[in-house]
Amino acid sequence: MRVILVDSDPGAMEALADHIRRAEPRAEIAAFTSREELARWMEEDEGNARRDRPRLRVQTFGNFEVFYDGKPVHFRRRRTKELFAYLIDRRGAGSTMGQLISVLWEGRPDTESVRSQLRSLITDLRTTFRELGEDTIVIKQRDLIAVDPTRVDCDYYRFLAGDQGAVNAFRGEYMTNYSWGETTLGALQQKK
Numbered sequence: 604m605r606v607i608l609v610d611s612d613p614g615a616m617e618a619l620a621d622h623i624r625r626a627e628p629r630a631e632i633a634a635f636t637s638r639e640e641l642a643r644w645m646e647e648d649e650g651n652a653r654r655d656r657p658r659l660r661v662q663t664f665g666n667f668e669v670f671y672d673g674k675p676v677h678f679r680r681r682r683t684k685e686l687f688a689y690l691i692d693r694r695g696a697g698s699t700m701g702q703l704i705s706v707l708w709e710g711r712p713d714t715e716s717v718r719s720q721l722r723s724l725i726t727d728l729r730t731t732f733r734e735l736g737e738d739t740i741v742i743k744q745r746d747l748i749a750v751d752p753t754r755v756d757c758d759y760y761r762f763l764a765g766d767q768g769a770v771n772a773f774r775g776e777y778m779t780n781y782s783w784g785e786t787t788l789g790a791l792q793q794k795k
Contacts (some may be wrong), residue, residue: 607633607641632687659737661691662756667778671735681779682707682720683727688778690750692787697747706783760793770795 610619613636623632635641652656659676662668667688669676678684689706690698703721704713711717725741725748732740752760759777761769777791778784 607635610634610636611671616704637730657756658753659732659735659740659755661755661759663688663691663757663759663778664762664773664785666780667691667784671737676731676735676736678731679727682726683731685781686721686724687728687750688781689783690748691755691759692778692784693749694760694763695749695752697742697744699746703748707782759787759791762794 613634617634633644634645651771654747658672659751660670660673662670668683669678669684669687678687685707689703700718701713704711704717707721707724708717725743729741729743730737737754740751742749742751758769758772762773773791773795775788775792777788
């Protein structure tokens with residue numbers, strides 16, 4: 604709970620703050636002696652909240668789309684975007700090269716040529732986010748690659764967290780541009 608007190612008498616504010624703390628020990632209390640002081644603090648607080656929000660927004664309901672500061676992110680290759688979509692779907696769980704090949708190249712054998720193509724996609728994905736100044740979104744460790752789910756604002760993640768806006772935004776479509784998204788779609792439909 605956040606409580607904001609404005610009073611020209613600091614002693615009265617302190618007494619009220621003590622009373623609130625006894626009733627609600629976890630209360631976050633901010634005290635100000637003027638409305639101007641409160642206004643400055645609110646502007647600063649709003650700016651801090653904006654800076655804390657992820658700048659990368661991922662839309663999974665309907666077609667998969669990615670936005671950075673409100674503008675669409677351009678991926679150099681179609682499969683690079685699909686790779687990122689699959690990593691988003693995995694919600695931070697690491698994927699091996701073999702898993703990614705079976706998803707992105709359905710039915711094709713795991714050959715050195717396909718592995719080389721996948722390595723190029725991973726490099727392209729990391730380069731895309733590095734150019735945006737967001738090089739910590741994609742996590743690469745040995746044979747695993749994942750996405751840091753805390754670095755993105757994603758409707759799917761908010762839905763799973765119970766965010767009412769995301770629940771209302773779900774209209775029975777999930778990453779419609781990728782057939783492998785149907786498994787997650789089934790799970791989402793059961794949750795709604």
